[in-house]
Every structure is written in C-alpha cells, then in structure tokens.
Amino acid sequence: MISRYRTIGTTALVLASLTAVFAQTRANGVASGHREILLQTTQSWNCKPYTHYPTGQPQLTTIKLTIAPHAALPWHTHPFPNVVYVLSGTLTLHDKASGKTQVVRQGQAVGESVDDVHRGESGDGPTVLLITYAGTPGVPTSVPAAGEKSEY
Incomplete structure (x- = not known):
C-alpha cells in the first residue's frame, strides 16, 4: 500500500512540475518551435549538382x-x-x-x-x-x- 501512495505522490509531483513549466513557458512566451525540413539538397530537381555560391556579399x-x-x-x-x-x-x-x-x-x-x-x-x-x-x-x-x- 505504501508503494501505491509513493507512486501517486510521485505522479502528483511530476504533474505539478510540468504544470509549473508550462505556466512559466506561457508567462514569458519562450518555447521551442517544431522544425520540419521542407528541402535539403545538394542538387536541383533535374539532378544537376550545385557546385558553388556566387562570390561577394550574400x-x-x-x-x-x-x-x-x-x-x-x-x-x-x-x-x-x-x-x-x-x-x-x-x-x-x-x-x-x-x-x-x-x-x-x-x-x-x-x-x-x-x-x-x-x-x-x-x-x-x-x-x-x-x-x-x-x-x-x-x-x-x-x-x-x-x-x-x-x-x-
């Protein structure tokens, strides 16, 4: 029975911590974004490799x-x-x-x-x-x- 109370207590502590983290994230507006790579390639659609960038100021x-x-x-x-x-x-x-x-x-x-x-x-x-x-x-x-x- 003590083990069960320990598990419930640990779960409650974890949930309270997560709630505090989410509240803090919302309060200061800081959050990680979700990244989805749409394209990452070394060649064009017609299979020609990109060999260099132009020189000079980008x-x-x-x-x-x-x-x-x-x-x-x-x-x-x-x-x-x-x-x-x-x-x-x-x-x-x-x-x-x-x-x-x-x-x-x-x-x-x-x-x-x-x-x-x-x-x-x-x-x-x-x-x-x-x-x-x-x-x-x-x-x-x-x-x-x-x-x-x-x-x-």
Whole structure:
C-alpha cells in the first residue's frame, strides 16, 4: 500500500512540475518551435549538382509569385541556387535541353536548376509560389533565355 501512495505522490509531483513549466513557458512566451525540413539538397530537381555560391556579399531574396491557371512562364535561367515552395496549386517544371519534367504540388519544395534553361507551368488553378534566392546584390534572380520575355 505504501508503494501505491509513493507512486501517486510521485505522479502528483511530476504533474505539478510540468504544470509549473508550462505556466512559466506561457508567462514569458519562450518555447521551442517544431522544425520540419521542407528541402535539403545538394542538387536541383533535374539532378544537376550545385557546385558553388556566387562570390561577394550574400543577398537573400524571397518573392511570392502567382501564376494564372494553365499558363507557362517564359524560358529562363537562374545564376545561383534557389528554392521554390508551392503554397497552392501545382507547378510542372520543364528542362529545355533534356526534356525532363517534374510536378511539384502544394506543400512541396524543390531546388531549381542553375544556368539551365527551364520554365514552370501551372495546373488547373492558380499556382502560388514562395521562392528564395541565395544571390548577391546587383545580380538578377532570373535571366530570360534568348528571345524570351522576363519571367516576372
């Protein structure tokens, strides 16, 4: 019987301690976050390895890009690595030289190719992308292929 009271007492002490910890966390607003890795890669979606970052001062650029339904962006390249996260819709990536394609859906991320001519195409609804570029000041994030208009 004493063992049972000890177990109940220990459980009550643990619960009281946890309650105090949660109360303290709420009181000062400090808490650990939940991490979910969306993409960690050393190569682009079309299997081309990332070989280097640009030299000079780093500049991160994040854009939100909305593409109308059933629309294809102009052919273009990127001079440095970037990550695309699909907020809504679908994006079909096309590599011009190899003909490779990859479909990226809402909630998925993909590393884009560097110096390879490619484009994205939306699906049945609008496609909304969050794109983060790891570049340098003064260097454009997207470069139109010969004869093409700007991607954005």
